[in-house]
Amino acid sequence: MKARYWVCLFIIGCLAPFLIYPVFVMQLLCFALFACSFNLLLGYTGLLSFGHAAFFGSAAYLAGYLMTVAGLTPELAILAGTVCAGLLGYLFGTLAIKRQGIYFAMITLALAQIVYFIALKADFTGGEDGLQDIPRGKLFGLINLETTYRIGHKSLELNLYFFIFILFCLAFWLIHRTIHSPFGQVLKGIRENEQRAVSLGYRVERFKLLAFVISASLTGTAGAMKALVLQLASLTDVSWHTSGEVILMTLLGGLGTVLGPSVGAITVVTLQEKLSAAGSWVTVIIGAIFVVCVLAFRRGFVGELGRLLKKSL
Amino acid sequence: MPDHILETRNLTKEFKGFTAVNDLNLQVERGSIHALIGPNGAGKTTVFNLLTKFLQPSRGTIQYNGIDITREKPADIALRGVIRSFQISAVFPGLTPRENIRLALQRRTGGSFRFWRSERTLLALHDQADQLLAAVGLTAYADTVTGEMAYGRKRALEIATTLALEPELMLLDEPTQGMGAEDVAQITELIRQAAADRTILMVEHNLNVVSTLAQRITVLQRGTLLAEGSYDEVSRNPQVLEAYMGSTHA
């Protein structure tokens, strides 16, 4: 994509909190980052993880816990969540990467269920209640993220918003860079023809493992960001529903496209929000939309659009 | 004493009771072009898969440069300088031919884990990639989509990609299969050039190609070594004649 499109998107991101409820925009950014990290694995490496909620949720819990109990500043809490998810990713990856296809997905699911079980039983996670009212604290001990600014008749959490937005941009850039790096080239090769990559002398398991760890780490960043934004870390964050949801977001938006996962995440989170009155029917409605979309746009929204415009988006 | 780059002892591969390769003792002399021939299903591709560790042998050992490599992994074998091509053309279909070759060249730069670097750092490899493309007559296709190229060109690209790694031993599985006469001539010439400073072990059905290129020929039948020698020796062997009369590849 050309630089001017990126500039447009950046400006939209800067204006968004003045137009839409900022916490909602931040929530979108957290899930968009989650889906982008997931896409790095499924879309660009061809690995289907069915356990990504474990990274998202455990980072949310850890960041929430550190901010609540240890009084850590938000940037350190997010860093801790990222590292923790990365280590967990290394563990999952080491155990799962030798398996192919559905077996890989099943092992990641099983491991994620263990994490779910721990979250359910452990003390520091708050069990069924989760961690609530997580304080947002001061960024670097200086900038109060609770501060709101009155603009018109609205009060906006702009400090928090721009912190989250910049973090999102940095993480998004890192994913983009990874895809377009020498490492990303090898991932592409592995996805295109794994046997050939092996026969050229690439130890593909190591490449997959690194991709897995990067994806898990950034998923952790997203989870910790979410804990900060919604001031909540709960069992939903580590549940298999969430693992499924991120697959749905990625496929809906467009697997292996740069913008697709974000578009998918925005669609799904917005629908959940708009349809929340429908109660448990939300799942059914989103499921139905998903089925229709998959039948109508097999490449996802962005994938189909890219095909029409003959561009890679 | 002949210098063997590759040597197998009692190499055997059984698939659920069916013996695809049986007690094979194969010796490949350094610097030669060695052909492995035999009717369909004789076990030639299986031998390649064993040599490159895509399959684990049931029994027997493989020595490369005097080192036992029987227990190594496929990527390790490649790092030792043994690069193979596949019977079913192995290219990266979604990449351009230049990127295909670049991916091979990139492996030797050692910077392949650098996810924080721009892929522009790979531009330095383009000159070398373009030379290889030129050598196989693909200059005009450098930036097309590999998957959409004609079959013969994919095979040529595959050989160029293999050569990009400057293998010490190159294993080619039916490089001219499914090609028209012109392409066959081009690939034959290419293999001859490639053999100038390396060893080549090739599976080949086209006996014309075998007779022009190979110094030594091993004939396999039902997984067992049937005959070995120069083209003249092998082609006069009554057992070989019989095996070949009975198959479609006379």
Ligand SMILES: Nc1ncnc2c1ncn2[C@@H]1O[C@H](COP(=O)(O)OP(=O)(O)O)[C@@H](O)[C@H]1O
């Ligand atoms: N993975 C496998 N599982 C079971 N049988 C196999 C496998 N690979 C090859 N074979 C069998 O081994 C025999 C030799 O096959 P192959 O090595 O491909 O022959 P060639 O390359 O000489 O035509 C064939 O009968 C084939 O069916």
Ligand SMILES: [Mg+2]
């Ligand atoms: Mg074969």
